[in-house]
Amino acid sequence: HASTEGVTHFIPIRAAGFLMQKELDYLAGAVSDPKRPFVVILGGAKVSDKIAVTQRLIEIADTLIIGGGMAYTFLKSQGRNIGHSLLDEENLSFAAEMINKAKTENKSLLLPIDHVIAEKFDPEDTRITSQVPDGWMG
Known part of the structure; x- marks a missing residue:
């Protein structure tokens, strides 16, 4: 998305391509008539951005x-x-x-059981643990 979105502001006629249409058709079919077991992985930073999606997926997925970041x-x-x-x-x-x-509804909603944690944003100073202590972030 990020690598292609900006260029659309400089082109007067814009349209989705055949591959995008194929992907949308596939996703629509997966949601309207999913093969079972239907497992969905949902992530991102904010829950607020995914409220409607989460509500819909909890209805149709067997496992979510x-x-x-939203897991926290x-x-x-x-x-x-x-x-x-x-x-x-x-x-x-x-x-x-x-x-x-x-x-x-007898569905599975799975959350992380372990976390990479750090006291500050430093890829060299991280630990893996099942708990996130005060002062640390996952």
């Missing part, structure tokens, strides 16, 4: 795997310590609601 909002909604990890505080109740919905 939450990763990336889900973990925090369960009372887990996330240190200084990314948190979408406004959507803690939404995360808890989705976890409960998965349970009541």
Whole structure:
């Protein structure tokens, strides 16, 4: 996306290509009539950007795997310590609601069980652990 989006501002006539149409058709089919088991991996930074997608996927997926920064909002909604990890505080109740919905509908909602943590953004100074202590971020 990032490598191609900017050029569209300089071209007067813009359209999606055949490959993009093929990908959209494939995704539409996967969502409307999924092969089972239907497993979805969803990640990114903010839960707020994916509320509608998460609500829809929890209805149709057999398993929903939450990763990336948004996983910390889900973990925090369960009372887990996330240190200084990314948190979408406004959507803690939404995360808890989705976890409960998965349970009541007999779906699997999987969250990370281990984390690469650091006290600051430094790729040379990280650790792998099952807990994110205070002052650290995952």
